[in-house]
Amino acid sequence: LGEDAEEDETEENPIAIDFQDIQDAFYMKDPRKALQGFFDREGEELEYEYDDRGHNSWLCRIKLPVDDASGKQLVAEVLHSGKKKEAMIQCALEACRLLDARGVLRQEAVSRKRKSKNWEDEDFYDSDDDTFLDRTGAVEKKRLNRMKKAGKIEEKPDTYDSLVRRIIITCQAYSLMLQSQPAAQDSLDEFMTEIKSGCTLDSVARKKLHLRSFELKKEQQRLKALIKIVKPAELPELKPHASYSLEAENKPKKIALPLFGAMKGGSKFRLKTGSIGKVPLKRPNIPESLLKMKDDGPEEEEEEEEEEMEQQDVDAIK
Structure with a gap:
């Protein structure tokens, strides 16, 4: 028994080796990145499908571009209790394990492309x-x-007119959806009226109606925000030239009123700011004799000078 025990200890456990290989796998650090790289090499689009199972549990599914032994498409599924993002990571990890087990995760895409x-x-x-x-x-x-x-x-890119048309259609659909929904009343009365009318709605139809109304309301808000962005600037309405001339003729003429207040540049005229100032004095009339003196010739001036000189000589002799 002792020798058998020693042999068992020296032998390697295959389960432990497989577990160690999985732990050492390159996709353990970032399974989403590894899976995305595989899909890019294959020329396929990676899509995650989710199904809410209630009680904070998610069923995540990925359809792989690889066929199994029976010729059917390989699908990776994981049921996870927790956050939606954690379910996505676990599903990507399961997909990487399936692909790595078939030896296609690290290979280059040569001729394994599935028939489109x-x-x-x-x-x-x-x-x-x-x-x-x-x-x-x-x-x-x-x-x-x-x-x-x-x-x-x-x-096609949306324009202002196309967005307005879309929001009108959305508002009409939303109003019809609200009309189709039953009014808020007692559950028993509602059930009896539905039975009498013969148009009972099951839980699935009710959920579809609520979901559709929520989507329409969200679409309305999105379109309103886009319309505010692309709405053209409001300009005044263009009018013909004749209408402007008629308006000018019909308008009453403004009466010119006297101006009051300080005159600009009043300091040059020695006027006080904020006052009208004094009227300048009238100049005295100049006699005509002075004006005529200016018109006399230069001879009269010479005679006056000679008379002055003679008067000075007479004074000197005396």
């Missing part, structure tokens, strides 16, 4: 899609994405 589906023959629906059970509208969104990739839908 002819989506147009299936009206761009997947075989697993069920519009009746879909409550979130994810099936229709996937269908629209496939149609855009195939070039069946041309995306």
